[in-house]
Amino acid sequence: MGLLAGKRVFSIMALCMMVGLLLLPIVVALPSLAIGEEAPAGDAAKKDGDKVEKGRDVYYKTEGIVVGAPAPKTVDGPRDYPRYNFESRVLLWFANQQHLYYGSFVLAVPIFCMIIEFMGVVTKDKALAKRYDQLAYDFIKISLTAYSLTAILGGILIFTFLTLYPAFFSYLSGIFRIFRPVMHIYALMFVAESGTLYIYYYGWDKMREGFLKWIHLSMSVILNIIGTLLMFLANSWIGFMMSPAGVDEQGRYLGNIWHVIHTALWNPLNLHRILGNMAFGGGVVAAYAAYKFLASKTDEDRAHYDWMGYIAMALGVAFLIPLPFAGYWLMREVYAYRQQMGITLMGGLLAWLFIIQATMIGILFLSTNYYLWQAMGRMRGAEKYQRYIKYLVFILACGYMVFITPHTMVMTPAELKAMGGQQHPVLGNYGVMSAKNGGINVIITTTVLSFVWYMRGNKVSTVSWAKFGNIFMGIFFACAYFNIIFLAVYGYYIPANVRVGLSVPQVATTLSCLFFMFALNSVMMKGAKQMGPIEWGKISARSQYALIMLATAFTWMMGLMGYIRSSVRLFWHVNEIMRDNSPWAYTHTVGFAANMISFNVLFFWITILFVFWLGSLGAKKVPVESKAGIPGSIPQPVASH
Amino acid sequence: MGWMALAILAGLLVYFQMSISEPAAKKRAVFKTFIGIVATLLLFMAIANYKNNFYGENRLLPVSLVIITVSTFVMALYFTNLSALLKIGGLMFFVAAFLSGYGNWLPQVEGGFPPVEEKKTWDSMTPQQLADEGEKIIFGGVGKNKEQGAIGKGQCPLCHAFHAGMLGERAPNLAGLPGRGKERLEDPKYSKGNPSKREYEAKEAFPGSGTAENAQEYIAESHACPSCYVVAGYGVKGTNDKQSPMPSIHKPPISLSLPELAAVDTWMYLREGIDAPSFEEIVKSYEKFIPEADRPKQADEKPAGATSLLADGSEPIDQIFAKGQCISCHTIPGIPGAVGTIGPKLEEGTTAPQRIKDPAYKGTAKSPTEYIMESIVDPSAYVVKPFPDNTMPKIFGQKLSAGALKKIVDYLSQVKTGAPPPKI
Amino acid sequence: MKALMSLGALIGVAGLLLLGGMVLDVVPSTYIRLVEGYMPIQMLLEVACYVIGFTGLSYTLNAMGMAIPRFWQGIGFWVFFLLYLKYRMYPPIPFSVRAMYGTVSLVAVFMWVSASEEDWQKFKQPIMNVLDAQTGGNRLLRYLYLVLLPILIGGFSFNAMMPKSEEPIELRTVHPAPPASTKVHGKTYTLQTSQNPYRVNPEGKFDQEFTNANIVEQGMGRLMKPNANPWDDKNQGYLKYVREGGEIFFQNCHFCHGDNLNGRGLHAFAFNPIPANFTDPGTIAQLQETFIFWRVSKGGIGLPNEGFPWASVMPPWEQHLTVDEIWKVVLFEYWHTGYYPRTWD
Amino acid sequence: MSALNNPVVAVIVSLIITVSYFVFVDHYLMDMQGLDFWYLFRN
Structure with missing residues (x-):
């Protein structure tokens, strides 16, 4: 009793400590923020008669007292751009990308843990709860090694910045560090994150039951809040580089740190990154599960990893579906910020990268669908749906083809002449936004349909209105398709600036399908008759390859989008504030970028497989021992080579 | 491996x-x-x-x-x-x-390098390049120094003449300046080494700057502090040559930066066939007379600034007067800083109707506004006594946009003797 | 059900015959016209019809006991789609796009045949048979493949590596990213904020709504609104400027851009690519008015270098027209095509 | 209940619900953007 109480007190203390850790940076920041506000004013008062230089904020248009140095004008030379026998930009690209991959993985996995742990806590089925809990524990274990790697990579990144772009980095850190304690908050947050993570991980076994479990769960919430704030801060750098604010035209800091952080693109970037990280994390974990599935030798393992892969995939896809919409918002903000930037992205220099991106999105959804169809193979009774898969394939392929049709087609002059103009009278119409919106919405709706089929695969509804429900669902989907396509076609007849508005009802249709149909389906399937249990592990190997495909494609896409986002600044370090005068100020060709992204992706996967392997080294011994300890278990012959 | x-x-x-x-x-x-x-x-x-x-x-x-x-x-x-x-x-x-x-x-498109920035790397230029830049600043282009009315960012030819024999009514002719600098230093009125003895309006460029020690420093000082030494006969009328009509060149509206000034000086030397001091030396000479805080930042060449117009008409009226440098010669009621006395006081609301009626008037203007316009575009059409002819540049018709001219005419026609100046 | 399937089979056979005719050039590709304006969806519907037809055909054949093996179904469908793209579509589609579509349809066929385990086994069977080489015929085939495949791959590699003299591909970014500002006749215009000074309501204020209401009708007809006739001398303001823009257009622009503004003017076909078609919803309807202003002023030579090749003979009109004239022409182009300039809010 | 499980009735009822739902949602969302289904015909 006393022990239990002590444990409880201890855990509450731990929780309080974490809350304290969370608040600490803010508390530390407050006085310095206050000082920061006063300092320039005090200076101004002291000078009084002297001219106080005022500057106008480039974005917020507010007046402010100049506090910072102007953005340095760099010249190509070893002083501003020291170099090795290699392209500095490529080195930096590599370091950045690897840090980002690991960073997003490390940020995403705790969120999964939180969700899965929560599911484990609320579920009533004891066995399932245990499995969920174990799964969450497995996840966090994977992320622990990756976490230290992230920190190391972050260090390498800063080192790369310092050595290769000293002028630029000192300007940025001048704004973010010297005058304001953002950097300190960042560092403190990082420490807090590490602390919380370790307590969370090592407290797992000690806080297994009842009340303590809730405390443990709330720890994960705190962990994730810290992590997310950390990411927001990191995003503010990127936001500042793309759409500077809080400085005047010469890049002099004007004393309002909130303006510097809260730039035009900060919030869309935040949202986009959270969703992207989650989908990415899901992909990596799913790939891990797939790897374990393919490598495992027993049915038991196969069943476990099949299940794990499914959960990870479902979580990842759940965040993948809203991702295009978040991207759409980001794009709209980019257009609102600088039309020129938007056109460079969508219609100008980087347009081809968007064709690749469209291809990637298609691959992601196609693999997801494919996985779900394969997964139907592990349940009895799903055969009735499998017959219709070919029609889904057809719809998906049509949507996909519309989605990837380029607006500007590549052709030889002869083909151009034969076509009689720049625009193809049939396919040219697929190249514009209206059709593409239709395409992607059709794809997403089809994915929703696949999900619904999967969820009811081995079940037959027993509710009295089952027939009505089925017909209603069918008609709802049919109408949704019709509505999406109708709006896509309708978009051709109204002017471009108005047409943009049509994507909103299209998206609403897709989302209605998602929410209503899932809800309706789960109501209908409540207490449904099962045709047979889901036979975990009895899934084709192809499905696992689909998962790996999903993960790889997602990694690649992340690299691609990061590259696009970064290169849209063209020859600016900080858009319209600080020029890039290095010999690498030009934008690479699509081909080189693709090769570089491939390299980054492969490097990441080779290292993360290594991390998995490291994790399995530690894990292997424990189950073997515990298994041996269980009385009555069949002694297994030790496999030796 | x-x-x-x-x-x-x-x-x-x-x-x-x-x-x-x-x-x-x-x-x-x-x-x-x-x-x-x-x-x-x-x-x-x-x-x-x-x-x-x-x-x-x-x-x-x-x-x-x-x-x-x-x-x-x-x-x-x-x-x-x-x-x-x-x-x-x-x-x-x-x-x-x-x-x-x-x-x-997919087709390969490389972004290409960014357009070359209009930023000059001053310190790595050869003297000839520097001189070319200087000529651009003075006259607006290389080789334009012989053109009538050519004028650049520095706006020097508005007042100064640059070639021997040309008229220099408002300001000294600058031909042979490098050689003359030495003579000026010897002038007792300059009181080299002892600025407090000076009887001019400004004793020093800034407290503690001292006086020039060599010819280059003299040029620098006269740019930075025109009223530190005024060449006899070129002072603001009525001040007995105590005050110079020239604006401090490093201050708005002209705001030449130090490297730009160095480029201007280099041109002055080179065109005389004299070896110019090095870029660093010239900049140093200016640093002596321009305190750190006053040095104009190397302003970005804004695309809008590349126009050859002095004023395009989008500015408020007082800026048009400033940009056109009207204020250094004319006194214009209501315009801050317009206290020049080289030209007549501009109260055209009152004077223009009188002058049209003047029997000596040979111009074509029928109304006061036409008269004002004519006197800007063609100053010699009627010269107000006792001011000499050919003092006012005849280039404003080209250098001011129609909008700016209209604004000037509008404003001046409202200025009346004895009445409060119109609102800007 | 059976009747339905038979009908489907009939459609399938008819469609195949038609396509066959087009492949062999017996039936012209334009025999069944793709209707302008509805074409994109028509193409998809047509393919959908084919798919329904194939389903019916397969069902009927199955019922008749002449089922086509899954293997050949998959390959057959893929071949069908490639042929469809090549021979049905008119005007012809560039190879690059066909390659993309071909890849997608290949993936789709793969997803179809491997969606369920049973199907996948059926699909794999012929391949496995050849690999296992249980029968004499299969063994022969296998050896044939063993010899042929390397030769094929070698041939492809040789082809790929061999230096070729071929026409370079044309990649033309039709709407390049404009500069932030442009200087015309000594005045700088910020593209983001500038407005057409002639897009005004009767009070002389810039008014998008008012001018939108006075353009020709949208849609196919493109008829002038009865109360908005610019050629009526009584009209002042916006409509007068439209008329003046029209005069300038027909003095300068229509030789290339055509009297219907559809890019098919007198000289249009001397150029490759032909001049921009303003009636296409993908040109001026997608762009801001200032973009057009910039493009007209600077012409082909003023285009940024980010996207080569600037195959554009458009003269820099700032050398021939005044700023006001350019704005008026732009105004006229929008009025005549019935599009509104794009705005970002 | 049997009325609901009559396919014809079910089809009709679901059609009515679905179509009205989509029309309603589209109308509302398009209205927010200053659009409606008859935009084309009005202009």
Whole structure:
């Protein structure tokens, strides 16, 4: 009793400590923020008669007292751009990308843990709860090694910045560090994150039951809040580089740190990154599960990893579906910020990268669908749906083809002449936004349909209105398709600036399908008759390859989008504030970028497989021992080579 | 490195040959090593290919990824204990190869370098380049110094003449300036080394700056502090040559930066055939007279500023007067800083109607506004007594936009003697 | 059900015959016209019809006991789609796009045949048979493949590596990213904020709504609104400027851009690519008015270098027209095509 | 209940619900953007 109480007190203390850790940076920041506000004013008062230089904020248009140095004008030379026998930009690209991959993985996995742990806590089925809990524990274990790697990579990144772009980095850190304690908050947050993570991980076994479990769960919430704030801060750098604010035209800091952080693109970037990280994390974990599935030798393992892969995939896809919409918002903000930037992205220099991106999105959804169809193979009774898969394939392929049709087609002059103009009278119409919106919405709706089929695969509804429900669902989907396509076609007849508005009802249709149909389906399937249990592990190997495909494609896409986002600044370090005068100020060709992204992706996967392997080294011994300890278990012959 | 890996594999091959006695196992081990060698060869081929083709968009680059894919799959066939890992890796390489290939298959567009920034790297210029820049600042273009009315950012030709024999009513002719600087230093009125003795309005450029010690410093000082020494006869009328009508060149509206001033000076030397002091020396001479805080920042050449117009009409009226440098010669009621006395006081609301009626008037204007316009565009049409003819530049018709001219006329026609000046 | 399937089979056979005719050039590709304006969806519907037809055909054949093996179904469908793209579509589709579509349809066929385990086994069977080489015919095939495949791959590699003299591909970014500002006749215009000074309501204020209401009708007819006739001398303001823009257009622009503004003017076909078609919803309807202003002022030579090749003979009109004239022409182009300039809010 | 399980009735009822739902949602969302289904015909 006393022990239990002590444990409880201890855990509450731990929780309080974490809350304290969370608040600490803010508390530390407050006085310095206050000082920061006063300092320039005090200076101004002291000078009084002297001219106080005022500057106008480039974005917020507010007046402010100049506090910072102007953005340095760099010249190509070893002083501003020291170099090795290699392209500095490529080195930096590599370091950045690897840090980002690991960073997003490390940020995403705790969120999964939180969700899965929560599911484990609320579920009533004891066995399932245990499995969920174990799964969450497995996840966090994977992320622990990756976490230290992230920190190391972050260090390498800063080192790369310092050595290769000293002028630029000192300007940025001048704004973010010297005058304001953002950097300190960042560092403190990082420490807090590490602390919380370790307590969370090592407290797992000690806080297994009842009340303590809730405390443990709330720890994960705190962990994730810290992590997310950390990411927001990191995003503010990127936001500042793309759409500077809080400085005047010469890049002099004007004393309002909130303006510097809260730039035009900060919030869309935040949202986009959270969703992207989650989908990415899901992909990596799913790939891990797939790897374990393919490598495992027993049915038991196969069943476990099949299940794990499914959960990870479902979580990842759940965040993948809203991702295009978040991207759409980001794009709209980019257009609102600088039309020129938007056109460079969508219609100008980087347009081809968007064709690749469209291809990637298609691959992601196609693999997801494919996985779900394969997964139907592990349940009895799903055969009735499998017959219709070919029609889904057809719809998906049509949507996909519309989605990837380029607006500007590549052709030889002869083909151009034969076509009689720049625009193809049939396919040219697929190249514009209206059709593409239709395409992607059709794809997403089809994915929703696949999900619904999967969820009811081995079940037959027993509710009295089952027939009505089925017909209603069918008609709802049919109408949704019709509505999406109708709006896509309708978009051709109204002017471009108005047409943009049509994507909103299209998206609403897709989302209605998602929410209503899932809800309706789960109501209908409540207490449904099962045709047979889901036979975990009895899934084709192809499905696992689909998962790996999903993960790889997602990694690649992340690299691609990061590259696009970064290169849209063209020859600016900080858009319209600080020029890039290095010999690498030009934008690479699509081909080189693709090769570089491939390299980054492969490097990441080779290292993360290594991390998995490291994790399995530690894990292997424990189950073997515990298994041996269980009385009555069949002694297994030790496999030796 | 590749050879080492191959050597190890070959060694393994030999080792298996020696150590494993059982024929079946031996055969298997040998076979596996052989496959390993083939795969390693492929791998190194791929890596070499990758390395060679790293830069530039090369369609061969994805090929190496395909080679790796093939080799991993081949290995996966034979190394069953690693087969899952190899196959996964293979698939990943395949996906990467596909996407890379796709990226390379698409048309390649390189962003190209950014347009060259209009920023000059002053300190690395040769004296001749520097002089060209200086000529641009003074006259608006290289080789324009002989053109009538050519004027650049520095706006010097508004008042100064630059060639021997040309008229310099408002300001000294600057021909032969480098040589003359020395003479001026000897002038007792200049009181070299003892600025407090000076009887001019300004004693020093700024407290503690001292006086010029050599010709270059003299030029610098007269740019930075025109009223520190006024050449006899060129002072503001009525001040007995105590005050100079010239604006401090480093201050708005002209705001030449130090390197720009250095470029101007270099031109002055070079056109006389004299070797100019080095860029650093000239900048140093200016630093002596312009305190740190007053030095104009190297302003970005804004595209809008590239126009050859002095004022395009979008500015408020007081700025038009300032940009056109009207204020250095004319007194204009209501315009801050317009206290010049080289030209008549501009109260055209009252004076213009009188002058049209003047029998000496030979112009074509019928109304006061027409008169004002005419006197700006064609100053010699009617010269107000007792001011001399040909003092006012005849270039304002080209250098002010129609909008700016209209604003000036509007304003001036409202200025009346004795009445409060119109609102700006 | 059976009747339905038979009908489907009939459609399938008819469609195949038609396509066959087009492949062999017996039936012209334009025999069944793709209706302008509805074409994109028509193409998809047509393919959908084919798919329904194939389903019916397969069902009927199955019922008649002449089922086509899954293997050949998959390959057959893929071949069908490639042929469809090549021979049905008119005007012809560039190879690059066909390659993309071909890849997608290949993936789709793969997903179809491997969606369920059973199907996948059926699909794999012929391949496995050849690999296992149980029968004499299969063994022969296998050896044939063993010889043929390397030769094929070698041939492809040779082809790929051989230096070729071929027409360079044309990649033309039709709407390049404009500069932030442009200087015309000594005045700087910020593209983001500048407005057409002639897009005004009767009070002389810039008014998008008012001018939108006075353009020609949208849609196919493109008729002038009865109360908005610029050629009526009584009209002042916006409509007068439109008329003046029209005069300038027909003095300068219509030789290339055509009297219907559809890019098919007198000289249009001397150029490759032909001049921009303003009636296409993908040109001026997608762009801001200032973009057009910039493009007209600077012409082909003023285009940024980010996207080569600037195959544009458009003269820099700032050398021939005044700023006001350019704005008026732009105004006229929008009025005549019935599009509104794009705005970002 | 049997009325609901009559396919014809079910089809009709679901059609009515679905179509009205989509029309309603589209109308509302398009209205927010200053659009409606008859935009084309009005202009």
